[in-house]
Amino acid sequence: MDFKELAENVGVEEEEYLELIELFIETGMSDLDTLYSAIKEKNAEKAANAAHSLKGAANNLGLMEFYEAAKKIEKQTRNDRLEGTAEDSQALKEKMDIIAENARGTERK
Amino acid sequence: MPGEPKGSDDMKKILAVDNHPVMLKLITNLLEKKGHQVLTAEDGLSALDILKTYIPDVIFIDLVMPRIGGEQLCRIIRRMPKMKDVYLIILSAIAAEEEVDFAEFGANACIAKGPFNKMAGHVLFALDQSDLGTSSGFSEKIIGFEDISQRQITKELLSAKRHSEAILSNMSEGILELTHEGKIIYSNPAAVSLTGIPEEKLLASNFTELFHENNRERIKELLKVTGDTPQRNTEDSPVILNKKQVSLNILPLNNEEHKSIAVILDDITERKQAEEKIKASLREKEVLLKEVHHRVKNNLQVISSLLNLQSGYVKDREALEMFKESQNRVRSMALIHEKLYQSEDLARIDIAGYIRDLVTSLFRSYRASAADIKLNIDVKDIFLDINTSIPCGLIINELVSNSLKHAFPDGREGEIKITMHHINENKIELIVSDNGIGFPEDIDFRSTESLGLQLVISLVEQLDCTIELDRSRGTAFKTTFEELKHKKRM
Numbered sequence: 001m002d003f004k005e006l007a008e009n010v011g012v013e014e015e016e017y018l019e020l021i022e023l024f025i026e027t028g029m030s031d032l033d034t035l036y037s038a039i040k041e042k043n044a045e046k047a048a049n050a051a052h053s054l055k056g057a058a059n060n061l062g063l064m065e066f067y068e069a070a071k072k073i074e075k076q077t078r079n080d081r082l083e084g085t086a087e088d089s090q091a092l093k094e095k096m097d098i099i100a101e102n103a104r105g106t107e108r109k
Numbered sequence: 110m111p112g113e114p115k116g117s118d119d120m121k122k123i124l125a126v127d128n129h130p131v132m133l134k135l136i137t138n139l140l141e142k143k144g145h146q147v148l149t150a151e152d153g154l155s156a157l158d159i160l161k162t163y164i165p166d167v168i169f170i171d172l173v174m175p176r177i178g179g180e181q182l183c184r185i186i187r188r189m190p191k192m193k194d195v196y197l198i199i200l201s202a203i204a205a206e207e208e209v210d211f212a213e214f215g216a217n218a219c220i221a222k223g224p225f226n227k228m229a230g231h232v233l234f235a236l237d238q239s240d241l242g243t244s245s246g247f248s249e250k251i252i253g254f255e256d257i258s259q260r261q262i263t264k265e266l267l268s269a270k271r272h273s274e275a276i277l278s279n280m281s282e283g284i285l286e287l288t289h290e291g292k293i294i295y296s297n298p299a300a301v302s303l304t305g306i307p308e309e310k311l312l313a314s315n316f317t318e319l320f321h322e323n324n325r326e327r328i329k330e331l332l333k334v335t336g337d338t339p340q341r342n343t344e345d346s347p348v349i350l351n352k353k354q355v356s357l358n359i360l361p362l363n364n365e366e367h368k369s370i371a372v373i374l375d376d377i378t379e380r381k382q383a384e385e386k387i388k389a390s391l392r393e394k395e396v397l398l399k400e401v402h403h404r405v406k407n408n409l410q411v412i413s414s415l416l417n418l419q420s421g422y423v424k425d426r427e428a429l430e431m432f433k434e435s436q437n438r439v440r441s442m443a444l445i446h447e448k449l450y451q452s453e454d455l456a457r458i459d460i461a462g463y464i465r466d467l468v469t470s471l472f473r474s475y476r477a478s479a480a481d482i483k484l485n486i487d488v489k490d491i492f493l494d495i496n497t498s499i500p501c502g503l504i505i506n507e508l509v510s511n512s513l514k515h516a517f518p519d520g521r522e523g524e525i526k527i528t529m530h531h532i533n534e535n536k537i538e539l540i541v542s543d544n545g546i547g548f549p550e551d552i553d554f555r556s557t558e559s560l561g562l563q564l565v566i567s568l569v570e571q572l573d574c575t576i577e578l579d580r581s582r583g584t585a586f587k588t589t590f591e592e593l594k595h596k597k598r599m
Binding site for chain 2: 009016023024
């Protein structure tokens with residue numbers, strides 16, 4: 001994952017972008033927790049709101065793959081359909097883990 | 110040079126309101142680099158708190174936020190005189206999804222959210238526009254709109270929200286939403302007119318402070334609701350708000366994202382006034398009814414006294430006896446009316462007290478022959494209405510008079526006993542007995558010449574019950590009756 005390129009795309013310095021990514025991971029993890037528990041409780045509205053929050057921030061930061069995945073979950077849960085969303089959320093979490101790992105790796109450099 | 114901080118003349122005071130930290134950070138970084146001063150708020154309520162002391166040049170406002178949304182925040186700000194020159198820029202993903210009529214709620218520009226590289230340009234462009242001042246009117250187009258495709262889902266979401274808002278706006282009850290600290294974050298038009306406080310002042314203010322100091326502790330207590338507490342209603346003891354009597358219906362709203370309290374305000378001033386009128390009118394009627402019973406009793410007493418006076422001119426012993434009996438009968442009825450106007454509810458009398466007074470007066474009336482006769486009354490907790498107690502009283506009057514007159518000749522000693530009990534929920538048993546010489550074997554009590562017994566038989570019929578005579582020990586008349594519930598005497 002090339003944060004330098006991502007930062008350029010978004011039009012900010014790499015250092016600033018990493019700061020934003022950190023914030024994204026922090027709020028994103030809590031949104032993901034909310035998403036999981038919402039799906040478990042079969043609360044489609046709560047799930048959609050969590051997915052919406054994840055989607056918006058990913059869009060701002062140009063994380064398009066993550067954005068599309070979150071958007072898919074939001075669309076489905078907005079229509080009150082929960083089937084398959086547990087697997088989709090798991091995939092979203094994996095994407096988040098990759099971002100987090102990369103972010104830590106970049107910081108250590 | 111691009112990216113170079115501008116001079117202090119161009120420095121703008123900016124407030125950014127968005128519930129996502131990433132968005133706030135992006136905007137803050139971008140604008141601070143340009144030399145502007147940026148404050149942030151995570152929702153409308155916090156924004157209003159900041160605006161109490163801070164007057165920015167430009168405010169960026171997210172459209173969808175918890176606790177006072179963007180649209181409402183714009184409307185409130187526009188109603189604040191000191192904010193009349195502030196430039197409002199709506200910032201929302203929703204803007205791209207629906208043609209937001211941002212000018213309608215007082216915003217000057219609207220930027221669609223999206224990848225930040227595109228957004229950053231739009232943000233700076235809108236900021237430049239703000240230099241032209243609010244007087245230049247509103248931008249017509251949503252900046253960045255063309256970059257983002259329409260998304261049906263959010264449109265539906267918004268229309269559902271609009272629908273509930275329309276319902277709340279048209280309700281006659283005032284609806285307020287409070288944070289758990291008691292700050293008002295939503296008010297429908299009815300609540301505004303009920304409190305008499307404009308919405309921009311009402312929102313972000315403290316609910317408790319709407320009330321008079323004396324009421325505040327109570328309101329605080331009422332607001333201590335949790336999800337487990339059932340809703341609270343103060344209809345029985347309304348609070349005073351804006352000189353009106355208002356009932357509060359307080360219910361906790363446990364939304365996953367934020368806990369809040371809904372308060373339904375109902376102006377019950379007129380209802381309470383009507384209630385007071387009805388109560389006053391009822392009191393008046395009760396006084397009148399008491400007065401009527403009192404007069405009926407007095408008139409009967411006068412009849413009884415007249416009979417007494419007239420009996421002074423009667424020489425014949427038998428005629429004299431008749432006068433006395435008539436007098437006792439009239440008194441037994443007068444006593445019912447006396448008991449009624451003394452009773453609590455004016456409809457029923459405590460029969461035990463009545464019997465005691467009635468029989469005592471009979472003993473006094475027959476004092477010559479009653480000297481050695483003991484009285485035993487065993488009646489507990491029976492209350493009867495006037496329709497039942499009048500015949501019942503007359504029956505007791507006749508039977509006790511008979512015992513006093515005939516059961517104990519020549520100064521014999523003995524006892525007269527009256528018992529009255531419920532034998533089940535509806536039925537009451539009355540026994541009037543004596544241990545005297547006994548009812549003559551050769552006389553059928555159902556067909557005698559005696560006016561007293563004839564009266565008893567007809568009264569028994571009136572009560573729709575039966576009567577039996579037991580001669581095993583002295584004389585005992587036993588009757589079982591029900592309270593006359595549905596029969597109305599004409």
